[in-house]
Amino acid sequence: MSIAELIYQHSLNLPEHAAKQALAFIQFLEQQPQIEIDEPEPVKKRQAGSAIGQLVILQNDDQYLNDFKDYM
Structure with missing residues (x-):
């Protein structure tokens, strides 16, 4: 099932006012510039003793x- 079909299936369960809000939000998203999201850099593994x-x-x-007695 595509994401569009999934959104449609969920919209069928919404009351009329909520469906209108969902439609307005989708139209809002369509007007936004398309931004490509870069993949986050992989987390570098910490090395013990690197701050010596x-x-x-x-x-x-x-x-x-x-x-520091209360913490030890």
């Missing part, structure tokens, strides 16, 4: 860990 060396710890101080 990008974070510099200025102090080696465990007092800041006390702020």
Whole structure:
């Protein structure tokens, strides 16, 4: 079954006012410029350890860990 036939079958179940709204929406879509949608780029797989060396710890101080006790 084509998409047009599927839309038609669903439109048969609509009350008159809803069918008119559906028709108005279809006519609205027909007036829109046709835009081609590009395929999204494939998601690059993350590599463990790729951020090594990008974070510099200025102090080696465990007092800041006390702020995170509720989360550990």
